[in-house]
Amino acid sequence: MLTRPPVKFIDRIARALPQIVVAPGFAAILYFVYGFIIWTGYISLTKSKMLPNYTLIGTRPYERLFQMDRWSVAIENLFIFGFLFVFVSVVVGCLLAVLLDQKIRAEGFIRTIYLYPMAISFIITGTAWKWIMNPSLGLEKVIRDWGWESFRFGWTVDNNLAIYALVMAAVWQASGFAMALFLSALRSVDQDIIKAASLDGASPWRIYLRIILPSMRPVFMSAMVILSHLAIKSFDLVVALTGGGPGYASTLPANFMYEMTFRRNEIAVGAASAMVMLATVAAIMVPYLYSELRGKKHV
Amino acid sequence: MASLTIKNAVKRYGHVEVLKGVSIDLRDGEFLVLLGASGCGKSTLLNMIAGLEDLTEGEIMIGDRVVNDVHPKDRDIAMVFQSYALYPTMTVGQNIAFGLEMRGVPKAERALRVEQVAKTLRMDHLLDRKPAQLSGGQRQRVAMGRALVRDPEVFLFDEPLSNLDAKLRLEMRTEIKRLHKRLNATMVYVTHDQIEALTLADRIAILKDGEVQQLASPAEIYEHPANMFVAGLVGSPPMNFLDITVEAGEAGPAAWVTLRADGADKPVLLDLSAHTARLDGYVGRKVVMGLRPEMISQGTTDAGQCVQCEIDVTEATGADTLCVLNWNNQEVLARGTSGYTKILEGTMDFTIETERACLFDPESGLRLD
Numbered sequence: 001m002l003t004r005p006p007v008k009f010i011d012r013i014a015r016a017l018p019q020i021v022v023a024p025g026f027a028a029i030l031y032f033v034y035g036f037i038i039w040t041g042y043i044s045l046t047k048s049k050m051l052p053n054y055t056l057i058g059t060r061p062y063e064r065l066f067q068m069d070r071w072s073v074a075i076e077n078l079f080i081f082g083f084l085f086v087f088v089s090v091v092v093g094c095l096l097a098v099l100l101d102q103k104i105r106a107e108g109f110i111r112t113i114y115l116y117p118m119a120i121s122f123i124i125t126g127t128a129w130k131w132i133m134n135p136s137l138g139l140e141k142v143i144r145d146w147g148w149e150s151f152r153f154g155w156t157v158d159n160n161l162a163i164y165a166l167v168m169a170a171v172w173q174a175s176g177f178a179m180a181l182f183l184s185a186l187r188s189v190d191q192d193i194i195k196a197a198s199l200d201g202a203s204p205w206r207i208y209l210r211i212i213l214p215s216m217r218p219v220f221m222s223a224m225v226i227l228s229h230l231a232i233k234s235f236d237l238v239v240a241l242t243g244g245g246p247g248y249a250s251t252l253p254a255n256f257m258y259e260m261t262f263r264r265n266e267i268a269v270g271a272a273s274a275m276v277m278l279a280t281v282a283a284i285m286v287p288y289l290y291s292e293l294r295g296k297k298h299v
Numbered sequence: 300m301a302s303l304t305i306k307n308a309v310k311r312y313g314h315v316e317v318l319k320g321v322s323i324d325l326r327d328g329e330f331l332v333l334l335g336a337s338g339c340g341k342s343t344l345l346n347m348i349a350g351l352e353d354l355t356e357g358e359i360m361i362g363d364r365v366v367n368d369v370h371p372k373d374r375d376i377a378m379v380f381q382s383y384a385l386y387p388t389m390t391v392g393q394n395i396a397f398g399l400e401m402r403g404v405p406k407a408e409r410a411l412r413v414e415q416v417a418k419t420l421r422m423d424h425l426l427d428r429k430p431a432q433l434s435g436g437q438r439q440r441v442a443m444g445r446a447l448v449r450d451p452e453v454f455l456f457d458e459p460l461s462n463l464d465a466k467l468r469l470e471m472r473t474e475i476k477r478l479h480k481r482l483n484a485t486m487v488y489v490t491h492d493q494i495e496a497l498t499l500a501d502r503i504a505i506l507k508d509g510e511v512q513q514l515a516s517p518a519e520i521y522e523h524p525a526n527m528f529v530a531g532l533v534g535s536p537p538m539n540f541l542d543i544t545v546e547a548g549e550a551g552p553a554a555w556v557t558l559r560a561d562g563a564d565k566p567v568l569l570d571l572s573a574h575t576a577r578l579d580g581y582v583g584r585k586v587v588m589g590l591r592p593e594m595i596s597q598g599t600t601d602a603g604q605c606v607q608c609e610i611d612v613t614e615a616t617g618a619d620t621l622c623v624l625n626w627n628n629q630e631v632l633a634r635g636t637s638g639y640t641k642i643l644e645g646t647m648d649f650t651i652e653t654e655r656a657c658l659f660d661p662e663s664g665l666r667l668d
C-alpha cells in the first residue's frame with residue numbers, strides 16, 4: 001500500500017499562493033467599488049443634503065432629479081455628444097486606418113502621432129482646445145489677424161455650439177485609438193482573401209468595402225462599446241474645456257453629479273444621478289460582456 | 300485558353316534566392332503539375348504567374364502577350380488557393396458570383412452561371428450558406444467553383460486537395476481530371492503528393508530549391524528520372540538505390556551483389572549487359588543502381604535474371620505484398636505476388652529486371668545515358 005506523504009506546511013502555502021496574492025486586491029475592489037455602489041444607491045434614497053443623512057425618503061431625490069432643467073440638458077447633451085463622438089471617431093479612425101494600411105513609408109511614426117492623443121489626459125486636451133478656441137487668443141484671433149475679419153471659431157462661448165466643441169476635442173483624442181484598433185484588425189485579415197479578390201477583379205476600395213470591412217464587424221462593435229463608455233465618463237474634458245458652460249449649456253451627467261454632490265449640497269440628488277448613469281453604462285456593457293464571454297466559451 | 304511561357308524566372312527576397320531561373324513552356328490546354336517538397340518555391344512561382352508577386356528577373360507570357368507588368372485582374376487567370384481564401388461574410392453563391400459581379404456581368408446571367416457551376420460541383424444545396432458553415436471538402440468545392448465560373452485563360456491550383464481526407468481527395472482528383480478534359484483549359488497544379496502528380500499531369504515539373512530538376516511526362520519521369528532526387532521522389536514505394544561496382548563480365552558489364560540466402564551471404568554476378576553503352580568508361584568505378592520494387596518480382600520468369608534470396612520481413616498491403624530483402628547489407632524492397640493467398644517466407648526465387656534498372660553517377664546524382 002502506498003501511504004500519502006504528509007503535506008508540508010510550506011507546500012500548502014505554495015499551493016494557496018495565487019489566492020493569497022490576489023486576495024487584498026479582491027477585497028479592495030469588493031469594498032471600494034461594489035461597497036460604494038451599494039452605499040451610493042442607499043444615499044440616493046435618503047434626505048442627504050450637505051452631509052450624508054441616513055433617513056430614507058423613498059424616490060423623492062429621483063423625482064427632483066428629473067424635474068431639473070439642468071439634468072434634462074445634461075441628458076440631452078449626453079445623447080448629442082455620445083452619438084456624434086462615437087460615430088465621428090469610428091468613421092475618422094476607420095478612414096485613417098485604411099489610409100495607413102496602404103504600405104506607406106514611416107507608418108510606425110505616423111501611427112504613433114495619431115495614437116499620442118490617447119496617452120494625454122482629457123484635462124490637457126481640454127485646456128489645449130480651450131486656448132485654441134478662445135476668441136481673443138486662439139485660432140479665431142490668428143485668422144482674423146491674417147485678414148479674414150468675419151472668421152468665427154469661438155465655439156466654447158456659444159450656447160449652441162459649446163457641445164460641438166466638446167465633440168471636436170474628444171474626437172481628436174479618441175480617433176487615433178479607434179484607428180489603432182481598426183488597423184490591427186485590417187492587418188489580421190487573411191492575405192490570400194485579398195489576393196483572391198484582386199484576381200476576381202475587385203479594385204482596392206471595393207475590396208475594403210465588400211470584403212475587409214464587413215469581416216471586421218466584431219471590431220466595430222468593440223470600438224463602439226469602448227467609445228460609448230468613454231463618452232459617458234467624459235467629465236474632465238468638460239471641466240477643462242467649457243466648465244459646463246456657458247451657463248450649463250454643455251453640462252454632461254457626470255458634471256451634473258459632481259455639481260450637485262460637492263457644490264450645491266444636494267448629495268441625494270447627486271447620488272440619484274450617479275445611479276442613473278450606472279444603469280446606463282450597465283445597459284450598454286452587460287449585453288456586450290455577456291456576448292463576449294459566451295463567444296469565448298464557444299471557441 | 301492560351302499557352303503559358305515562363306522564361307528564366309528568378310525571385311529573390313533580399314539575399315535569399317527562392318527561384319533560380321525557372322523556364323517552363325506550356326501548350327494550350329496542357330495540364331502541368333509542379334511537384335516538390337515544402338518550401339521549394341511552388342507557391343511563389345504560382346503567385347508570380349497570377350501577378351500577385353513581382354518577378355526579380357525573367358519573363359512570363361500568356362499567349363503571346365508578356366504579362367510581367369499586367370495587373371492580376373487583367374491577366375484572365377483564376378486561382379484556387381491553398382487556404383481556399385473564401386470571402387467569410389458572403390454566402391457561397393455570392394462567393395462564386397463575386398468575380399462576375401466585379402467584371403460587370405448582368406445579374407440574371409450571373410445567377411445562371413452560378414447555378415450551372417454549382418450543379419457541376421454538386422453543391423446547389425449549399426448556395427445560401429456561409430463558408431464557416433461548410434466542411435473542408437465543401438469549402439474546397441466552393442473555391443473551385445469560384446475559379447470555374449469565370450472561364451479564364453489559365454487555371455492555377457495551389458495544393459487544393461491537401462486538407463481533405465483520403466477518400467474525398469480521390470474523388471476530387473477524378474473530378475479535376477474530368478473538368479480538365481471537359482474544359483480543355485491550360486492548368487497549373489501545385490502539389491507535393493506524387494500520386495496526384497502522376498495521375499493528373501500531362502507533364503510534371505519537379506522543383507527542388509527553386510530549380511527545375513526535370514520537366515517531362517509522368518511516364519518519362521517514372522521510367523527515366525533525370526537524377527536520383529527525381530527517382531527517389533516519384534514512385535511509391537520508393538525506388539531502391541544499390542551501391543555497386545562495375546566489373547567487366549563475359550557478356551558486358553556486370554556487378555557483384557551479395558544476397559542473403561539460406562542464412563549465409565552469397566555473392567551473385569548481376570548481368571548489366573543491357574547497359575553496355577551507358578556504362579562505357581565506368582568499369583572499375585562505383586555507380587548507383589536504381590531498381591523500383593516492381594522490377595524485383597517474386598518467382599521465376601524469363602523477364603530478367605533469376606536469383607535466390609532470403610526474405611527478411613513481408614508487408615502485406617492487400618493488393619500486393621512487399622518483401623524486404625537484404626542485398627549488399629542494404630534494405631531492398633521487392634514486390635511479391637498479389638494478395639494474402641500466398642505465404643512468402645524463407646528463401647525464395649526472385650526475378651530482377653536489370654534492363655529496366657536506372658544507373659546513376661554517385662557524385663553528380665545524374666542518370667547515366
Ligand SMILES: Nc1ncnc2c1ncn2[C@@H]1O[C@H](COP(=O)(O)OP(=O)(O)OP(=O)(O)O)[C@@H](O)[C@H]1O
Nearest residue numbers: 312315317335336337338339340341342343344491
Ligand atoms: N516574403 C518572403 N520573404 C522571404 N522568404 C520568403 C517569402 N515568402 C516565401 N519565402 C521563402 O520562399 C521559399 C518558397 O516558399 P513557397 O511558399 O513558394 O514554398 P512552397 O513550395 O509553396 O511550400 P509549401 O509546399 O509548404 O506550400 C520558402 O523557403 C520561404 O521561406
Ligand SMILES: [Mg+2]
Nearest residue numbers: 341342381457
Ligand atoms: Mg505553397
